[in-house]
Amino acid sequence: xxxxxxxxxxxxxxxxxxxxxxxxxxxxxxxxxxxxxxxxxxxxxxxxxxxxxxxxxxxxxxxxxxxxxxxxxxxxxxxxxxxxxxxxxxxxxxxxxxxxxxxxxxxxxxxxxxxxxxxxxxxxxxxxxxxxxxxxxxxxxxxxxxxxxxxxxxxxxxxxxxxxxxxxxxxxxxxxxxxxxxxxxxxxxxxxxxxxxxxxxxxxxxxxxxxxxxxxxxxxxxxxxxxxxxxxxxxxxxxxxxxxxxxxxxxxxxxxxxxxxxxxxxxxxxxxxxxxxxxxxxxxxxxxxxxxxxxxxxxxxxxxxxxxxxxxxxxxxxxxxxxxxxxxxxxxxxxxxxxxxxxxxxxxxxxxxxxxxxxxxxxxxxxxxxxxxxxxxxxxxxxxxxxxxxxxxxxxxxxxxxxxxxxxxxxxxxxxxxxxxxxxxxxxxxxxxxxxxxxxxxxxxxxxxxxxxxxxxxxxxxxxxxxxxxxxxxxxxxxxxxxxxxxxxxxxxxxxxxxxxxxxxxxxxxxxxxxxxxxxxxxxxxxxxxxxx
Amino acid sequence: xxxxxxxxxxxxxxxxxxxxxxxxxxxxxxxxxxxxxxxxxxxxxxxxxxxxxxxxxxxxxxxxxxxxxxxxxxxxxxxxxxxxxxxxxxxxxxxxxxxxxxxxxxxxxxxxxxxxxxxxxxxxxxxxxxxxxxxxxxxxxxxxxxxxxxxxxxxxxxxxxxxxxxxxxxxxxxxxxxxxxxxxxxxxxxxxxxxxxxxxxxxxxxxxxxxxxxxxxxxxxxxxxxxxxxxxxxxxxxxxxxxxxxxxxxxxxxxxxxxxxxxxxxxxxxxxxxxxxxxxxxxxxxxxxxxxxxxxxxxxxxxxxxxxxxxxxxxxxxxxxxxxxxxxxxxxxxxxx
Numbered sequence: 005x006x007x008x009x010x011x012x013x014x015x016x017x018x019x020x021x022x023x024x025x026x027x028x029x030x031x032x033x034x035x036x037x038x039x040x041x042x043x044x045x046x047x048x049x050x051x052x053x054x055x056x057x058x059x060x061x062x063x064x065x066x067x068x069x070x071x072x073x074x075x076x077x078x079x080x081x082x083x084x085x086x087x088x089x090x091x092x093x094x095x096x097x098x099x100x101x102x103x104x105x106x107x108x109x110x111x112x113x114x115x116x117x118x119x120x121x122x123x124x125x126x127x128x129x130x131x132x133x134x135x136x137x138x139x140x141x142x143x144x145x146x147x148x149x150x151x152x153x154x155x156x157x158x159x160x161x162x163x164x165x166x167x168x169x170x171x172x173x174x175x176x177x178x179x180x181x182x183x184x185x186x187x188x189x190x191x192x193x194x195x196x197x198x199x200x201x202x203x204x205x206x207x208x209x210x211x212x213x214x215x216x217x218x219x220x221x222x223x224x225x226x227x228x229x230x231x232x233x234x235x236x237x238x239x240x241x242x243x244x245x246x247x248x249x250x251x252x253x254x255x256x257x258x259x260x261x262x263x264x265x266x267x268x269x270x271x272x273x274x275x276x277x278x279x280x281x282x283x284x285x286x287x288x289x290x291x292x293x294x295x296x297x298x299x300x301x302x303x304x305x306x307x308x309x310x311x312x313x314x315x316x317x318x319x320x321x322x323x324x325x326x327x328x329x330x331x332x333x334x335x336x337x338x339x340x341x342x343x344x345x346x347x348x349x350x351x352x353x354x355x356x357x358x359x360x361x362x363x364x365x366x367x368x369x370x371x372x373x374x375x376x377x378x379x380x381x382x383x384x385x386x387x388x389x390x391x392x393x394x395x396x397x398x399x400x401x402x403x404x405x406x407x408x409x410x411x412x413x414x415x416x417x418x419x420x421x422x423x424x425x426x427x428x429x430x431x432x433x434x435x436x437x438x439x440x441x442x443x444x445x446x447x448x449x450x451x452x453x454x455x456x457x458x459x460x461x462x463x464x465x466x467x468x469x470x471x472x473x474x475x476x477x478x479x480x481x482x483x484x485x486x487x488x489x490x491x492x493x494x495x496x497x498x499x500x501x502x503x504x505x506x507x508x509x510x511x512x513x514x515x516x517x518x519x520x521x522x523x524x525x526x527x528x529x530x531x532x533x534x535x536x537x
Numbered sequence: 538x539x540x541x542x543x544x545x546x547x548x549x550x551x552x553x554x555x556x557x558x559x560x561x562x563x564x565x566x567x568x569x570x571x572x573x574x575x576x577x578x579x580x581x582x583x584x585x586x587x588x589x590x591x592x593x594x595x596x597x598x599x600x601x602x603x604x605x606x607x608x609x610x611x612x613x614x615x616x617x618x619x620x621x622x623x624x625x626x627x628x629x630x631x632x633x634x635x636x637x638x639x640x641x642x643x644x645x646x647x648x649x650x651x652x653x654x655x656x657x658x659x660x661x662x663x664x665x666x667x668x669x670x671x672x673x674x675x676x677x678x679x680x681x682x683x684x685x686x687x688x689x690x691x692x693x694x695x696x697x698x699x700x701x702x703x704x705x706x707x708x709x710x711x712x713x714x715x716x717x718x719x720x721x722x723x724x725x726x727x728x729x730x731x732x733x734x735x736x737x738x739x740x741x742x743x744x745x746x747x748x749x750x751x752x753x754x755x756x757x758x759x760x761x762x763x764x765x766x767x768x769x770x771x772x773x774x775x776x777x778x779x780x781x782x783x784x785x786x787x788x789x790x791x792x793x794x795x796x797x798x799x800x801x802x803x804x805x806x807x808x809x810x811x812x813x814x815x816x817x818x819x820x821x822x823x824x825x826x827x828x829x830x831x832x833x834x835x836x837x838x839x840x841x842x843x844x845x846x847x848x849x850x851x852x853x854x855x856x857x858x859x860x861x862x863x864x865x866x867x868x869x870x871x872x873x874x
Contacts, residue, residue, distance in 0.1 A: 030709045032708065032709065037831070038831065040620045040621055041621055041622065136622040137592065137619075137622050138592070139589060139592070144585065201622065201623075204622070205623070217714075219631075219715070219823060220628065220631050220632060220823060220828070221632065221821075221823035221824075221827050221828060221831070222635075222704065222705065222821075222823035223704075223708050225708075225712070241709070243708050243709065245704060245708055245821070246821060246823070247703060247704075247821040248818060248821065248827070248831075249703075249818055249819055249821065251687055251690075252690065252702060252703045252819060252820065252821055255690050255691070255694060255695055255702040255703070256702045256703060258695050258702075259694055259695060259698070259701070259702050261701065261702055261703075261704075261707075412567075414570045414572075414836075415570075
C-alpha cells in the first residue's frame with residue numbers, strides 16, 4: 005500500500021515536473037566568450053560582467069536602453085546640499101537566492117551586505133580582500149579610494165557614503181557592475197566551510213535570475229528568481245551558450261538555437277538585415293575612435309597645425325572602407341547618445357587644399373612624422389591598420405610623410421600613454437554614460453598641469469580643465485550640461501585629436517523576442533525579455 | 538623488451554626538460570604582458586603595476602621563475618590561472634574529456650574510412666577509383682580546417698538542417714549533470730531519452746572536420762604501404778597458390794601493410810590536437826583547444842604553460858604506447874637504436 009502511494013506521488017510529481025518543463029520558457033543568448041569568474045568586483049571584461057549581471061543587483065542601476073540611472077536596491081537616494089553625503093534608503097524584504105551551493109539565507113538583504121561588498125574592495129584587512137587574486141581594478145580605476153571618505157550604516161536599511169569631495173558621476177559609478185551587492189552571509193558560510201574562492205565561482209545574489217551551473221567554455225545556466233523584488237522574470241530559464249566564433253553565433257541564430265546574439269561579424273550584417281526571422285537592432289555605441297596629435301611635440305603643439313591635419317583626412321572614405329556602414333562620423337569627443345552632447349558643433353570638413361595652405365602658413369613643409377596604429381580590432385576601430393594607411397595617403401597629398409608604426413597591444417598602449425608617439429590611433433568605450441567618463445578621463449590633466457595617463461594627445465587646457473572639474477562637483481544636470489558643452493567647444497577649436505567615428509552597435513534579436521533593449525553601455529540585460537511560444 | 542622500455546623512457550626526460558624550457562621562454566619572449574592585456578584602454582599607475590607583478594611573481598628574475606615553475610611541475614602543481622584563479626590542472630581535467638571524445642571520434646573516423654579507402658585504391662591501382670580517391674585525399678589534406686568547418690555548417694546545418702550548428706548537446710532539452718565528461722557515455726547511461734542521439738548529431742560535423750586531415754594521411758599511407766606489400770614474394774606466392782584476391786589482400790597483405798600505418802596513426806595524435814584547437818573554436822566545442830586559444834589571448838601564462846605541458850605528456854605517453862605496441866608486433870623495432 006505504502007509502495008503504491010509512493011509510486012502515485014512520484015508519478016504525480018513527475019507529471020507536474022514534466023508539465024512544468026513543457027511550459028517552461030527559455031531564452032538562449034549566444035555569448036562571445038567565457039567569463040573570468042562571477043564577481044564583477046574582480047572582473048575587467050564585458051563578457052564577465054554580462055555573465056554575472058543576471059544574478060546581482062546594484063544600489064542604483066541604468067534604466068534599460070539608456071545611460072540614466074534609476075533606483076534598484078536603494079529605493080531612494082538623498083544627496084546632501086554640499087554633495088558630500090549620499091544616503092541610501094535600502095529596499096526592504098529583498099531575498100538572496102536560496103539553495104545555490106548549499107546555501108540558505110537566514111535573513112533578508114540589508115546594510116551589512118552593502119558594507120561587505122564595498123569593504124572587500126576598499127579594506128585590505130577584509131577577510132575576502134585577498135581571495136581570487138584580490139585585484140579590484142574598476143574600483144581603483146574609477147578613483148573610488150580617493151573619493152570615498154567613509155561608508156557606514158545608520159540602521160539595517162540605511163547606508164551613508166561620505167565623499168572627500170563632491171562628485172557628480174558617483175551615482176553613475178555606483179550603477180556600474182563593480183558596485184554589485186553580494187551576500188555577506190554567503191561569504192561567511194563559505195569561509196566557515198574553508199572554500200572562500202567558491203564565492204567568486206558560484207554566485208549568490210538578489211538578482212532576477214539565480215545561478216544554476218557553469219560548464220567552462222560551454223554554457224552558463226540561470227533560472228528565474230520567483231522572489232525577485234521587481235517581480236519574477238518573464239522567462240523561466242536563461243542560458244548563455246558560449247560561442248566565440250561570430251559566424252557560428254549567427255549560424256546558431258538562424259538555426260533557432262539562440263534568440264539573441266552579441267557582436268555579429270560586420271561582414272554578416274547585410275545578410276542578417278535581410279533575414280526575416282531576425283530583427284537587427286542597432287544603436288550608436290558609447291564610444292569614440294580618434295587620431296591623437298601629440299600636443300607636446302612640435303609642430304603638433306600648434307592648434308592651427310592640428311586643424312590643418314584634421315582637414316587633410318577624408319573621414320567619409322574611412323567610414324565607408326573601415327566601418328563599412330557600421331559607424332557614424334564623430335564631430336565631438338563624446339558620442340551622440342550621451343547627455344550634454346553638443347549638437348551645434350560644426351564638423352571639420354575634408355579640404356586638402358585648405359589644409360595645405362594652412363600648413364604652409366604655419367611654416368610646416370615636408371614634415372616627416374609617425375602614425376601609430378593599434379594591432380587589435382576594437383569596437384571603436386575595427387581595422388586600425390587600414391585606417392592608418394588611408395590617413396597616410398591623405399596626409400601625403402598635403403606634403404606630410406607619415407611612417408606607419410605599431411607595437412604589440414599592451415606595449416602600444418604603454419608607449420602611447422607615455423607620449424612616445426607623434427600621431428596615434430586609439431579610442432575609448434564609456435563605462436557609465438557620464439560625460440566625465442570621457443572628457444576628464446581622456447583629455448583631463450592633474451593639478452600639476454600634467455596630462456592624465458589616458459590623455460593620449462598629452463594636451464592640457466586650463467579653461468577646459470576648470471569646466472570639467474567644476475561640472476564634476478555639481479549635481480544639477482542642466483548646469484553640468486552647460487559646462488560640458490563649453491568644454492566640447494574648446495576641444496573642437498583646439499583639435500587635440502581628430503574625432504574619427506562612433507561605431508554602431510548591432511544586435512541580432514529573434515522576432516520571437518519582446519522587451520529586449522540594446523544598452524548604449526554595451527551590456528546585456530535580460531530581465532524584461534519575453535519569448536513567444 | 539624491458540631494456541627497450543627503459544631506453545624509450547629515458548629519452549622522454551630530456552624531451553620534457555626541453556619542452557618546459559621552450560614553453561616557458563617562448564611565452565616570455567613574445568611581446569605582451571598579462572597585466573597590460575587585462576587593462577583594455579585604461580592606464581595603470583607604476584605602483585599598481587608593480588604590486589600586481591609582485592602578486593603574480595612576475596617581478597622575480599626569469600631563471601628564478603623558471604626554477605619555481607619546474608619545481609611546481611615536479612610536485613604535480615601546474616599553477617593557478619591568472620584569469621579564473623582556478624588550478625590549471627582542475628581546468629584541464631574539466632575540459633579534457635570534450636577534446637578526448639572528439640579526438641577519438643575523429644581518429645576512428647579516419648581509420649574506419651581511411652584504411653579501406655587506401656586498400657581499395659591500391660588494389661585498383663591506376664584506375665579511375667584510385668585516382669578519384671587519391672585526389673579526394675589530396676583535397677582533404679590541403680583543406681583549411683576553418684573554411685571546411687564553415688562550409689559544412691552552411692550546408693549541413695543551415696541549408697539542409699541535418700545537424701546542429703555547434704556545441705556538444707542541445708542546451709535546453711537535454712540538461713543533466715556530467716559524470717565522466719564523455720557525453721556519449723553520460724548521455725547513454727544518465728541522459729534523458731533522445732540525449733544520446735542528440736550528442737551523436739552534435740559530434741558529426743566536428744568529427745568530419747577534425748578527421749579529414751588524418752583520414753587523407755591514413756588513406757595515402759595505407760595505399761602506398763599496400764602497394765609495396767603487394768609486390769612482395771609471399772603475396773605472389775599466395776596468389777599463385779590460387780587464393781581468392783580478397784583473402785590475399787585481407788589475410789596476407791593487409792597485416793604487414795598496416796605496420797607503418799599504425800605508426801602514422803600514432804603520429805596523427807599531435808595533428809589531431811593541433812586541429813582540435815581550430816575545430817573547437819568553430820564548433821564552440823568546450824575543450825582544451827578553445828581553452829588554450831583563450832589563454833593565449835589573455836596571456837594567461839600558467840594556463841598556457843600547464844596546458845601545453847599536459848598535452849605534451851599525453852602525446853609523449855601515447856607515442857610511447859604506440860612504440861611499445863609496435864615493439865610487441867615487430868621484434869625488429871625493439872633492436873633499433
